[in-house]
Amino acid sequence: MPVDALDARILRLLLEQPRTSVREYARILGVARGTLQARLDRMEREGVTTTAGPRVSPxxxxxxxxxxxxxxxxxxxxxxxxxxxxxxxxxxxxxxxxxxxxxxxxxxxxxxxxxxxxxxxxxxxxxxxxxxxxxALRERVAPRVLPLVEAVGRAAPSGPRAAR
Missing domain, CATH: 3.30.70.920 (Lrp/AsnC effector binding domain/regulation of amino acid metabolism (RAM) domain)
Structure with missing residues (x-):
């Protein structure tokens, strides 16, 4: 599933501010709450995101x-x-x-x-x-995907998504 620039911005917010509400994400991004929710639902349905609980430290x-x-x-x-x-x-x-x-x-x-x-x-x-x-002696890079999201976002087309 191609990720566009808005999807990448949404993913970045999810990673940087995981406890923020959908309403607040929509406000920060300057999009309608319904638009944001539809994007979140689609990304979860298509496997871009998964529902996650807390990260537990072994x-x-x-x-x-x-x-x-x-x-x-x-x-x-x-x-x-x-x-x-x-x-x-x-x-x-x-x-x-x-x-x-x-x-x-x-x-x-x-x-x-x-x-x-x-x-x-x-x-x-x-x-x-x-x-x-x-x-393992020491963790040098913690598990992360934000740099990948940012790279994909830079390469993604901006503007409205193509019709599905």
Whole structure:
């Protein structure tokens, strides 16, 4: 779905001021509340935005260690291993990938010993051949999409959207 300049401005406001009301967004953007709501509904329907709750910090929950674990899987067992990973609460993301390994996971732990326990649990899953772990030392760029929204907004056509 193409994003136009107004969509990009809306997305920027959503990211910069997530607790603001739709009425206030419309006022800031200088558009009718109905226009803004229709844009928000369309972007959610088309998967540009998703309904989100609060961001929860694993570190604040007592899991300050972050590691990235690549998991090599026996051929034909990717779905089975993926489902098993979903049962491990310390795995907060998992993706099937190309390159070295078959799955890339983001794992949190209480300490290095706990991380080792989680990795041992992964190694014992049927279909897991081996793992490779890299521990994050410090976050250098927090999860973000605002720079991408701004770049898309600069490249997007301005003016009324084309008829659908």
């Amino acid at each position: 570190a604040a929950l007592g899991h300050p260690v972050l590691a990235f674990v690549r998991v090599e899987v026996t051929q034909g067992h990717l779905d089975e291993v993926g489902q098993a990973l979903a049962a491990v609460p310390e795995i907060i993301e998992a993706y099937s990938i190309t390159g070295g390994g078959d799955l890339f996971t983001r794992v949190v732990a209480k300490d290095n010993g706990h991380l080792e326990d989680v990795i041992q649990r992964l190694i014992q899953l049927p279909g897991v051949v081996r793992t490779r772990t890299e521990i």
